[in-house]
Amino acid sequence: MSDLFILIVDDSPTMRRIIKNTxxxxxxxxxxxxxxxxEALQQLEEHPINFIITDWxxxxxxxxxxxxxxxTTPEYEKIPVLMITTxxxxxxxxxxxxxxxxxxxxxxxxxxxxxxxxxxxxx
Amino acid sequence: MGSSMIKxxxxxxxxTRIKQIKSLFxxxxxxxxxxxxxxxxxxxxxxxLNDVSESIMNTTGLMPxxxxxxxxxxxxxxxxxxxxxxxxxxxxxxxxxxEMGQNPEDMESAMMLGEIRNDAIAIMTALQFHDIVSQKxxxxxxxxxxxxxxxxxLFTRVYELHIEDEIKENILATFGVNIEKFHNMMEKKIxxxxxxxxxxxxxxxxxxxxxxxxxxxxxxxxxxxxxLFG
Numbered sequence: 001m002s003d004l005f006i007l008i009v010d011d012s013p014t015m016r017r018i019i020k021n022t023x024x025x026x027x028x029x030x031x032x033x034x035x036x037x038x039e040a041l042q043q044l045e046e047h048p049i050n051f052i053i054t055d056w057x058x059x060x061x062x063x064x065x066x067x068x069x070x071x072t073t074p075e076y077e078k079i080p081v082l083m084i085t086t087x088x089x090x091x092x093x094x095x096x097x098x099x100x101x102x103x104x105x106x107x108x109x110x111x112x113x114x115x116x117x118x119x120x121x122x123x
Numbered sequence: 124m125g126s127s128m129i130k131x132x133x134x135x136x137x138x139t140r141i142k143q144i145k146s147l148f149x150x151x152x153x154x155x156x157x158x159x160x161x162x163x164x165x166x167x168x169x170x171x172l173n174d175v176s177e178s179i180m181n182t183t184g185l186m187p188x189x190x191x192x193x194x195x196x197x198x199x200x201x202x203x204x205x206x207x208x209x210x211x212x213x214x215x216x217x218x219x220x221x222e223m224g225q226n227p228e229d230m231e232s233a234m235m236l237g238e239i240r241n242d243a244i245a246i247m248t249a250l251q252f253h254d255i256v257s258q259k260x261x262x263x264x265x266x267x268x269x270x271x272x273x274x275x276x277l278f279t280r281v282y283e284l285h286i287e288d289e290i291k292e293n294i295l296a297t298f299g300v301n302i303e304k305f306h307n308m309m310e311k312k313i314x315x316x317x318x319x320x321x322x323x324x325x326x327x328x329x330x331x332x333x334x335x336x337x338x339x340x341x342x343x344x345x346x347x348x349x350x351l352f353g
Contacts, residue, residue, distance in 0.1 A: 012254045014204055021212070021247050025240075057258070086255055108251035111244055 004122075005047060006031040009040040009054035009066065010084075015107075019053055019084070022111045026118070037061025041069065044076055051118070056085035056096070064099050071100035080121040084109055190271075193264045197257050204253040207246065214243045274298075282309055 006023060008031055010016045016033045023031055032047050034040035036058040043049065052070075056063040063083060070076045080102045085092075088106040096104055103117045218240045225232055281294050282305065292302050 012257075014201065014208070014250065014257075015254045017208060018247055018251055018254075021215075022244070025215075025244055086258060107255055108248065110248060 002026075002028040002030070004028050004030065004051045005049050006051045006053060007034060007040060007043055007047070007049045008032070009034045009037065009052065009058070009063065011035045011055065011058040015055065015084075019114075022114055023053075025111060026115050028118075035059075037063065037066030037069065040066055044070075050079060051122075052079055052081045054081060054083055056083060056087050056092070064095065067096070067099045067101055082114075082117055082121060084114075190264055190267050193260050193267075197260050197264075200253055200257065204250050207250060211243050211247050215240060218243070278305060279309070282306075 006028055008016050008019050008023075010019065010033075020031055020033070023029075032043050032049070034043050037054075038061045040052070040054065041061075054063045054066060058066075061069075063085065067081055067083070070079065070081065077100075081100065082103045082105065083096050083101045084105045084107060085096075086107045093104050102121050105113055105117055218236050222233070222236055225236070278295060278298065278300055281291060284291060295302055295305065
């Protein structure tokens with residue numbers, strides 16, 4: 001049983017469900033969801049989250065804004081963030097890294113890729 | 124006979140008229156090839172212009188239908204995706220139950236259950252394509268709404284020009300605008316932009332921000348990204 005409490009941030013309920021299911025199959029059963037960066041910040045206040053998976057393109061507060069906000073908050077600045085997005089341009093990845101994303105996966109992802117990326121971040 | 128007499132002045136007048144007619148003919152000779160070319164141009168190009176105008180009219184007229192079809196497509200595929208997901212989750216739940224009550228020595232069953240689980244997970248992850256395609260459809264939908272708005276802004280701008288009504292109507296007619304309806308609409312002081320936006324609401328998923336997928340400077344694949352992160 002994993003000791004991770006994962007926050008899944010994506011405005012698509014379909015994607016959230018896919019990620020949640022995949023995580024459960026990988027043994028990570030503790031997770032909460034958010035539809036955008038603002039909701040994600042609220043979830044962070046309410047739960048002992050220690051790993052974040054976020055999309056980039058979201059309404060209200062996108063993934064990049066969310067991560068930027070996260071990295072300027074001492075409480076959350078060390079939480080590993082994995083970005084899963086359809087944006088696969090070089091500039092996008094570099095922007096994400098600059099904002100504070102720890103690793104990056106382009107959709108569609110496989111469970112193996114997700115597992116490998118998470119293990120790398122948690123090692 | 125005074126009335127039948129032709130005065131000198133009259134001669135002068137006649138000569139002047141003849142000269143005018145002659146010069147007109149001379150001008151006519153010069154302009155005739157141009158007029159012929161113009162007639163040929165009009166004969167050949169007019170149908171094309173009509174087609175273009177009709178095409179614009181049809182295109183703008185069909186946009187609300189196309190937009191609505193895209194919305195429906197997104198909604199229907201979302202429903203279908205959810206149904207598939209429900210079934211896949213049920214299958215995975217059954218597999219879990221079967222595994223719990225399984226004889227630990229029955230390796231063959233264990234292997235089969237493992238395969239079913241893997242297949243179910245593969246179906247689940249394949250459903251990501253729904254989200255990716257939906258995002259693209261939503262983007263197309265937004266572009267269409269933008270074009271509709273711009274077209275109506277253009278028509279409104281032309282309508283509000285301080286030029287003769289006939290010219291104005293001709294310009295609008297070129298775009299296939301129903302002048303009478305448009306006039307009525309303007310008379311009722313309907314804000315066409317607001318109306319268009321209100322008539323064509325983007326689907327719920329259309330709220331995605333920064334979905335602009337303009338020509339990228341360079342594309343990264345997952346391997347490049349992996350290299351970058353080490």
